Amino acid sequence: xxxxxxxIFGAGYSGKAFARGNEQGASIMGTTRSPEKFEALRGAGIxxxxxxxxxxxxxxxxxRHTTHMIVSVAPDEAGDPVLNAVGDAIRANxxxxxxxxxxxxxxxxxDHGGAWVDETAECKPVSKRSVMRVAAEREWLELxxxxxxxxxxxxxxxxxxxxxxxxxxxxxxxARRLVKPGQVFNRxxxxxxxxxxxxxADRNLGGIFNVTDDEPAPPQDVVAYAARLMxxxxxxxxxxxxxxxSPMARSFYGENKRVANAAIKAAGYPFRYPNYRVALERMWSxxxxxxxxxxxxxxxx
Numbered sequence: 001x002x003x004x005x006x007x008i009f010g011a012g013y014s015g016k017a018f019a020r021g022n023e024q025g026a027s028i029m030g031t032t033r034s035p036e037k038f039e040a041l042r043g044a045g046i047x048x049x050x051x052x053x054x055x056x057x058x059x060x061x062x063x064r065h066t067t068h069m070i071v072s073v074a075p076d077e078a079g080d081p082v083l084n085a086v087g088d089a090i091r092a093n094x095x096x097x098x099x100x101x102x103x104x105x106x107x108x109x110x111d112h113g114g115a116w117v118d119e120t121a122e123c124k125p126v127s128k129r130s131v132m133r134v135a136a137e138r139e140w141l142e143l144x145x146x147x148x149x150x151x152x153x154x155x156x157x158x159x160x161x162x163x164x165x166x167x168x169x170x171x172x173x174x175a176r177r178l179v180k181p182g183q184v185f186n187r188x189x190x191x192x193x194x195x196x197x198x199x200x201a202d203r204n205l206g207g208i209f210n211v212t213d214d215e216p217a218p219p220q221d222v223v224a225y226a227a228r229l230m231x232x233x234x235x236x237x238x239x240x241x242x243x244x245x246s247p248m249a250r251s252f253y254g255e256n257k258r259v260a261n262a263a264i265k266a267a268g269y270p271f272r273y274p275n276y277r278v279a280l281e282r283m284w285s286x287x288x289x290x291x292x293x294x295x296x297x298x299x300x301x
Contacts, residue, residue, distance in 0.1 A: 010072035150206035161190035166226035180240035
């Protein structure tokens with residue numbers, strides 16, 4: 001295997017987790033719209049590049065040497081901004097390219113009334129953002145067929161990890177236990193997103209994969225479990241009907257499904273955090289739940 005060069009469009013939370021898993025020391029470049037985030041990207045092992053939706057000379061030069069591209073940018077009304085900017089470059093000016101990974105969402109399935117869904121399930125997107133995701137997925141897969149490149153679409157469930165979890169929310173006083181009978185969500189630890197990306201990229205595997213944990217669970221259970229680990233009282237339960245929620249937050253509760261992950265397991269990926277309990281216990285015991293840096297546990301009142 002020759003030298004691998006990764007390029008991440010949208011090197012945010014998941015992109016930085018991917019770079020932390022770079023055990024082989026591969027070259028990783030990643031974009032951000034905010035130059036003030038350059039230092040954080042460098043700290044994560046990513047060479048930062050500014051991207052505002054157009055193909056610059058710097059990006060074009062980098063893409064000519066890119067072997068593996070990861071896309072973690074949401075589509076908008078104008079379509080997929082990365083595809084719009086670099087689609088022609090992928091077709092004509094990326095001779096080293098072997099593999100593309102596109103980070104999507106299980107939101108493309110819409111509402112299935114709590115039933116199990118896998119990658120063969122009908123996509124019934126409810127929200128406008130998920131409708132746009134379905135279109136973007138299709139366009140990336142079609143581009144892969146057109147250019148004979150492996151394209152892996154990773155459909156992610158609710159992302160959490162250091163700095164983004166129920167432990168942090170409890171410490172900051174923002175955790176709530178909303179109760180909607182029968183409602184469950186899947187989750188995915190950012191290190192498992194990174195692990196799945198490395199696994200698929202290493203093998204140049206394409207296709208659609210649900211990258212999600214084994215255990216869809218009611219959200220209030222996650223908060224209660226985190227509170228138990230911390231030795232504090234969980235916040236009171238709040239009926240969903242009376243809760244004050246943003247339109248986007250309320251829309252998440254309008255979709256109820258249990259997402260299966262057999263395809264990525266069949267591809268050989270072993271999950272590090274198969275459920276929220278394993279992940280919360282690990283982060284709490286390691287002391288890296290706030291931001292990835294080990295510290296002493298929170299002082300109890």
